Amino acid sequence: MNILIADDDQVVHESLGLYLKAEGFEPVDVYDGDAAVAAASDDISLCVLDIMMPGKSGIEVCKEIRKHSKLPIIMLTAKGEEIDRIVGLELGADDYIVKPFSPREVVARIKAVLRRTQEQQDGDDGALHFNGLSIDLKSYTVTLRGGPVVCTPKEIEILHMLASNPGQVFTREQLLNRVWGYDFAGETRTVDTHIKRIRAKLDNRDLGWSIKTIYGVGYKFEVEQ
Amino acid sequence: MNILIADDDQVVHESLGLYLKAEGFEPVDVYDGDAAVAAASDDISLCVLDIMMPGKSGIEVCKEIRKHSKLPIIMLTAKGEEIDRIVGLELGADDYIVKPFSPREVVARIKAVLRRTQEQQDGDDGALHFNGLSIDLKSYTVTLRGGPVVCTPKEIEILHMLASNPGQVFTREQLLNRVWGYDFAGETRTVDTHIKRIRAKLDNRDLGWSIKTIYGVGYKFEVEQ
DNA sequence: ACGCGCTGTGAACAATCGGTGATAATAGGT
DNA sequence: ACCTATTATCACCGATTGTTCACAGCGCGT
Numbered sequence: 001m002n003i004l005i006a007d008d009d010q011v012v013h014e015s016l017g018l019y020l021k022a023e024g025f026e027p028v029d030v031y032d033g034d035a036a037v038a039a040a041s042d043d044i045s046l047c048v049l050d051i052m053m054p055g056k057s058g059i060e061v062c063k064e065i066r067k068h069s070k071l072p073i074i075m076l077t078a079k080g081e082e083i084d085r086i087v088g089l090e091l092g093a094d095d096y097i098v099k100p101f102s103p104r105e106v107v108a109r110i111k112a113v114l115r116r117t118q119e120q121q122d123g124d125d126g127a128l129h130f131n132g133l134s135i136d137l138k139s140y141t142v143t144l145r146g147g148p149v150v151c152t153p154k155e156i157e158i159l160h161m162l163a164s165n166p167g168q169v170f171t172r173e174q175l176l177n178r179v180w181g182y183d184f185a186g187e188t189r190t191v192d193t194h195i196k197r198i199r200a201k202l203d204n205r206d207l208g209w210s211i212k213t214i215y216g217v218g219y220k221f222e223v224e225q
Numbered sequence: 226m227n228i229l230i231a232d233d234d235q236v237v238h239e240s241l242g243l244y245l246k247a248e249g250f251e252p253v254d255v256y257d258g259d260a261a262v263a264a265a266s267d268d269i270s271l272c273v274l275d276i277m278m279p280g281k282s283g284i285e286v287c288k289e290i291r292k293h294s295k296l297p298i299i300m301l302t303a304k305g306e307e308i309d310r311i312v313g314l315e316l317g318a319d320d321y322i323v324k325p326f327s328p329r330e331v332v333a334r335i336k337a338v339l340r341r342t343q344e345q346q347d348g349d350d351g352a353l354h355f356n357g358l359s360i361d362l363k364s365y366t367v368t369l370r371g372g373p374v375v376c377t378p379k380e381i382e383i384l385h386m387l388a389s390n391p392g393q394v395f396t397r398e399q400l401l402n403r404v405w406g407y408d409f410a411g412e413t414r415t416v417d418t419h420i421k422r423i424r425a426k427l428d429n430r431d432l433g434w435s436i437k438t439i440y441g442v443g444y445k446f447e448v449e450q
Numbered sequence: 451a452c453g454c455g456c457t458g459t460g461a462a463c464a465a466t467c468g469g470t471g472a473t474a475a476t477a478g479g480t
Numbered sequence: 481a482c483c484t485a486t487t488a489t490c491a492c493c494g495a496t497t498g499t500t501c502a503c504a505g506c507g508c509g510t
Binding site: 451452453454455456457458459460461462463464465466467468469470471472473474475476477478479480 | 481482483484485486487488489490491492493494495496497498499500501502503504505506507508509510
């Protein structure tokens with residue numbers, strides 16, 4: 001996951017870079033506004049923009065990016081700068097951090113913003129959204145890469161159960177209990193078959209998620225990073 | 226969601242109150258330190274504490290609350306109270322805002338702090354974290370230096386058992402009982418093999434932890450200092 | 451009543467894991 | 481320095497677990 005750091009201060013890059021790498025992010029360093037705009041089109045998940053920069057200011061960069069993208073943006077502001085405009089609709093930044101900051105705080109806020117923007121993508125309805133996949137239990141519909149996928153009720157329920165807790169492993173018994181009901185007296189093999197059918201329908205190369213088998217335990221819906 | 230505002234200045238209450246209500250929060254107004262301590266036990270999600278207050282100071286209130294709670298706290302400091310700000314953060318306040326502030330900024334920070342603390346709670350799920358290593362029994366995943374490590378269930382369970390009690394030595398019998406179950410009738414040699422496999426997968430030079438063998442006793446997960 | 455699609459089951463097959471024994475290496479005690 | 485008890489390592493095989501398939505029962509709508 002690439003994080004763009006735009007600041008003319010080398011010290012900022014060094015301190016943030018270390019923390020970001022430690023947390024599994026990959027910092028991309030640029031030192032002026034123009035480079036920031038250019039780099040923002042690449043495979044960047046979030047921008048950290050200093051306001052005071054050579055070339056374009058962080059505010060201009062932010063506006064520029066917002067013209068064509070919803071890329072999450074965190075602004076770095078010196079104490080006393082106008083903060084209202086930044087977080088407000090005018091600019092559309094997602095958060096701001098006042099200098100001087102602790103790298104730790106910055107990483108925490110980056111995570112928070114990533115999480116929040118992820119949630120916003122999820123929308124308000126009970127539907128779940130992932131890269132190229134959405135699952136709506138309300139209308140019992142599943143779409144993959146924009147197109148509908150015909151799934152049977154049980155398939156959707158299982159998929160929704162798994163996908164509503166990404167990463168969490170469910171045993172077959174748990175799935176039977178929570179999808180079928182506590183009084184179901186069938187074989188655990190049943191779950192396998194449904195998982196197989198779901199997998200066959202959701203052929204998802206290149207998309208960042210999948211249904212993983214945990215040997216001896218159960219299944220989980222896994223999302224990369 | 227109730228936000229406690231502790232300040233002796235009526236103007237602060239009025240300006241913050243409006244913004245908070247507009248954002249869906251419910252302000253709870255108190256005007257001195259003693260009232261703040263009393264109110265903090267109620268159904269409050271976050272505290273905004275002025276430092277200069279009649280009765281107890283904000284710093285004392287913060288101390289008081291931190292004795293028994295992790296309630297998120299934002300301190301209000303007058304310009305130039307640099308020392309107070311540091312003390313406040315040392316006491317466990319989550320953020321500080323320098324007067325004069327814009328209500329908008331306060332609301333933004335309240336949201337930021339709530340998100341941050343929320344996430345900290347979320348990160349507090351049964352997962353174990355060490356330097357460069359995390360073990361999550363919920364998702365059956367182990368990550369080393371940010372990258373995933375493929376481990377079998379038994380390996381993860383043993384590692385989790387050891388790492389959840391750092392420093393404590395487990396005999397092979399204890400591990401067999403607690404990981405395999407009380408009815409397991411195998412050789413203790415089995416444990417050795419698994420430990421070997423775990424060690425091979427967690428090559429951890431420079432990180433401050435390791436699985437140590439206690440000759441004639443068993444194994445322990447040791448963390449330096 | 452009929453056909454159709456959904457669901458569950460059993461069996462065959464494949465993959466993976468875990469335990470065991472033998473052997474080498476190491477630590478501890480004499 | 482030697483011997484012994486303990487631990488480390490390795491490779492293998494068996495057994496458990498997961499995958500896949502075909503089929504039959506069931507419910508539903510026509």
